[in-house]
Amino acid sequence: MDFDLSPELADLRRRVRAFIDTHVIPVERVIVEEDSRLDHTTLKGLQARARAEGLWTPHLPVEHGGKGLGIMGMCALFREMGRSMVGARVFNCDAPDQGNMDLLLSSASEVLQKRYLAPLAAGEITSAFCMTEPAPGAGADPSNLKTMATQDGDSWVIDGHKWYSTGGGLASFLIVMARTSDDPRLGASMFLVDRHAPGVEHVRDIPVMGPPLLAHREAEMKFHQVRVGKDAILGSIGEGFRLAQKRLVPARLTHCMRWLGLAERTLSMCRQYLGTRLSFGKVLAHHQLIQKMIADNALAIHAGNLMTLHCAYLLEKGLTKEARPYSSMAKNHVARLLCQVLDDAIQMHGGLGYSEDAPFSLWYRGARAARIADGPDEVHQVVIAREFLLGNLDLLV
Ligand SMILES: Cc1cc2nc3c(=O)[nH]c(=O)nc-3n(C[C@H](O)[C@H](O)[C@H](O)COP(=O)(O)OP(=O)(O)OC[C@H]3O[C@@H](n4cnc5c(N)ncnc54)[C@H](O)[C@@H]3O)c2cc1C
Numbered sequence: 001m002d003f004d005l006s007p008e009l010a011d012l013r014r015r016v017r018a019f020i021d022t023h024v025i026p027v028e029r030v031i032v033e034e035d036s037r038l039d040h041t042t043l044k045g046l047q048a049r050a051r052a053e054g055l056w057t058p059h060l061p062v063e064h065g066g067k068g069l070g071i072m073g074m075c076a077l078f079r080e081m082g083r084s085m086v087g088a089r090v091f092n093c094d095a096p097d098q099g100n101m102d103l104l105l106s107s108a109s110e111v112l113q114k115r116y117l118a119p120l121a122a123g124e125i126t127s128a129f130c131m132t133e134p135a136p137g138a139g140a141d142p143s144n145l146k147t148m149a150t151q152d153g154d155s156w157v158i159d160g161h162k163w164y165s166t167g168g169g170l171a172s173f174l175i176v177m178a179r180t181s182d183d184p185r186l187g188a189s190m191f192l193v194d195r196h197a198p199g200v201e202h203v204r205d206i207p208v209m210g211p212p213l214l215a216h217r218e219a220e221m222k223f224h225q226v227r228v229g230k231d232a233i234l235g236s237i238g239e240g241f242r243l244a245q246k247r248l249v250p251a252r253l254t255h256c257m258r259w260l261g262l263a264e265r266t267l268s269m270c271r272q273y274l275g276t277r278l279s280f281g282k283v284l285a286h287h288q289l290i291q292k293m294i295a296d297n298a299l300a301i302h303a304g305n306l307m308t309l310h311c312a313y314l315l316e317k318g319l320t321k322e323a324r325p326y327s328s329m330a331k332n333h334v335a336r337l338l339c340q341v342l343d344d345a346i347q348m349h350g351g352l353g354y355s356e357d358a359p360f361s362l363w364y365r366g367a368r369a370a371r372i373a374d375g376p377d378e379v380h381q382v383v384i385a386r387e388f389l390l391g392n393l394d395l396l397v
Pocket of ligand 1: 372
């Protein structure tokens with residue numbers, strides 16, 4: 001693998017990093033505070049600036065207003081954006097919209113793209129992805145899918161109950177996974193549903209451990225006899241599980257990129273405190289137990305970075321199937337390292353770390369979801385072990 005960035009990409013990366021440092025980090029607390037009142041004045045100002053500086057939706061193809069970066073290029077920029085919890089949204093690169101844009105690009109008709117992708121890419125609307133259901137429905141095991149779509153003439157009628165549809169309450173449209181037959185492989189399909197269509201109920205935003213922030217509000221949704229036309233089908237009937245994989249593999253890698261950025265910033269912030277706080281006659285940075293925590297976290301971030309880059313490299317080469325277990329490795333490792341880095345940052349900052357004067361407890365509460373969302377740790381470990389036992393992992397690549 002060649003780790004050098006092209007001069008254009010290196011320049012973009014430098015500009016995104018400078019943007020985050022100069023414009024986003026100084027006001028990130030203001031954005032969080034405004035968002036609690038659903039006021040997005042400061043965020044919108046930054047989004048306008050990102051647009052003016054040519055940094056808006058860089059992941060999209062040029063004809064859709066982006067820079068056609070490819071997933072390796074996304075790695076370079078998304079890590080920088082992820083250094084702030086609100087960074088990705090400033091550039092319209094946040095989950096779930098970014099993964100949904102990709103899905104619409106690859107699987108929606110031209111009509112749907114015009115109606116939904118164009119305003120989503122412009123940042124005028126937001127979207128949600130509705131797969132998970134309360135027990136006994138689809139969760140870590142998507143084959144438990146209970147939401148049904150039944151054909152009625154030229155329409156499909158959707159009935160079901162979803163939760164953890166991130167951003168579903170505020171979204172303009174939802175991508176809904178529903179059962180369309182009993183076939184274990186071809187029994188699910190994806191439908192694009194207008195959020196305000198008759199029968200779509202936003203039950204509540206679930207109170208969760210992390211703070212509700214921008215799109216990251218976990219909606220519980222019910223679908224009561226929601227009627228959609230056949231033009232609402234993404235891909236074709238029976239392709240739901242395949243499309244879910246297609247969306248989830250790169251989408252979980254983009255999570256890794258953003259999480260790596262936050263982990264790197266957290267560890268860098270520790271340097272400042274550890275280098276100045278005196279304890280037992282020397283600064284904390286000179287205590288070996290502290291150095292061990294720093295070393296463990298630096299190692300973990302670097303390993304996660306390499307796993308993410310390697311998986312992105314496979315995806316960029318079109319080796320989607322081969323990339324799958326490596327995406328599980330990256331997701332499992334980076335989610336855990338993010339939680340560890342934040343937990344250790346709290347520890348190394350003592351009372352300050354535990355307080356809301358420092359950002360780590362807020363970030364930790366949000367980060368803890370990383371080990372559950374997009375497949376819990378254990379499911380990724382099952383995939384890694386299975387692929388290893390089948391001889392499909394090249395650990396010395
Ligand atoms: C913040 C957040 C945002 C989310 N956003 C979305 C979204 O936008 N759209 C969406 O559709 N879903 C979303 N999810 C849902 C997420 O994908 C599911 O929570 C996840 O897939 C696990 O499903 P579950 O919660 O039903 O857990 P369950 O299936 O009930 O599993 C519970 C636990 O059992 C263990 N487990 C499960 N399977 C195995 C196994 N094979 N071996 C060993 N242990 C196992 C794991 O520890 C797991 O955490 C989000 C979740 C969170 C927390």
